[in-house]
Amino acid sequence: MSNSLSIIPLQNLAIAFIPVFLVIIILFKWSLNGKFALYALSRMLVQLLLVGYFLNYLFAGANxxxxxxxxxxxxxxxxxxxxxxxxxxxxxxxxxxxxxxxxxxxxxxxxxxxxxxxxxxxxxxxxxxxxxxxxxxxxxxxxxxxxxxxxxxxxxxxxxxxxxxxxxxxxxxxxxxxxxxxxxxxxxxxxxxxxxxxxxxxxxxxxxxxxxxxxxxxxxxxxxxxxxxxxxxxxxxxx
Incomplete structure (x- = not known):
């Protein structure tokens, strides 16, 4: 096994959302709170992307x-x-x-x-x-x-x-x-x-x-x- 993880291409990363959207569809079909799940999913994306950039900056010059x-x-x-x-x-x-x-x-x-x-x-x-x-x-x-x-x-x-x-x-x-x-x-x-x-x-x-x-x-x-x-x-x- 390689000693380092490979970088995931964006198109491959998108594949991870296929089962996620299946769950979202079920939520809407069953008249559950699908909008709230979409909101949570959107927040997750934004938060992780922002924290990735922030931590990259923080690691370079933290005190x-x-x-x-x-x-x-x-x-x-x-x-x-x-x-x-x-x-x-x-x-x-x-x-x-x-x-x-x-x-x-x-x-x-x-x-x-x-x-x-x-x-x-x-x-x-x-x-x-x-x-x-x-x-x-x-x-x-x-x-x-x-x-x-x-x-x-x-x-x-x-x-x-x-x-x-x-x-x-x-x-x-x-x-x-x-x-x-x-x-x-x-x-x-x-x-x-x-x-x-x-x-x-x-x-x-x-x-x-x-x-x-x-x-x-x-x-x-x-x-x-x-x-x-x-x-x-x-x-x-x-x-």
Whole structure:
């Protein structure tokens, strides 16, 4: 196998959208929200193209302050998106969500980059930003699940502790399932990418173990911290 990935021609890249548009057609045929899916698809294209150009520029001349500011922006956007399912409480919960993602994701990112990988310099952008993206996105999903379920349980009349237990368990289901499936059903992103680029599967497996640990930990810490912060403001659920 080649030690480097070949560049995908644009005409070949277009082929990847054939199964995507089949799903879009199904959404429209079944009177589901096909327009929203098209919007999401368009955003994905624009965001990835823009981030490709931006990261290319960033890699060439990054410094610590730029990396810190970018991490803060990632936390802000992740927090805003996480509250998409409870839009009526988005602004009141934003600060709490940012704190949960910053603590859970930031702590995990620090342990991985400075303890496991020992980056030098500590803000080495080629490693820091991709890992931060994986961690904060995972925190976002976990907090989103826990927030939606937590306030749903409170609205049903459950007390704080019962709602917290149910919400935390629900938020961790995807990550626990991923632990069971990895290596048997799926080869996750980092391991697949490294193998495709020619890295030894044994080395790729070590990196994937690190990734699975950081995903599980960041999800659990962020979700738990969000629920702890929600204790004194549980009354907002009924508003």
């Amino acid at each position: 610590a302050w730029i990396v810190v500011m970018l991490l803060m922006l990632m936390v802000l956007f992740a927090s805003w998106i996480a509250l998409g399912n409870i839009k009526e409480q988005r602004l009141p919960l934003l600060k709490r969500t940012m704190a949960a993602i910053a603590v859970g994701g930031g702590f995990t990112l620090f342990v991985i980059t400075q303890g496991v990988l020992t980056l030098h310099p500590w803000y080495q952008v080629q490693t820091m930003i991709p890992l931060a993206g994986m961690i904060f996105a995972n925190c976002m999903n976990s907090v989103s699940l826990s927030a939606e379920r937590f306030y749903a349980e409170l609205s049903r009349g459950e007390d704080y502790f019962k709602a917290r237990k149910i919400a935390f368990q629900a938020s961790m289901i995807p990550n626990i399932n991923a632990l069971f499936a990895v290596g048997l059903i799926s080869l996750p992103g980092m391991m697949t990418g490294q193998i495709l680029s020619g890295t030894s599967p044994f080395i790729a497996a070590r990196y994937q173990i690190v990734v699975m640990c950081m995903i599980f930990a960041s999800a659990g810490i962020s979700s738990a911290y969000f629920l702890v912060l929600s204790k004194n403001k549980k009354k907002t659920a009924g508003q």
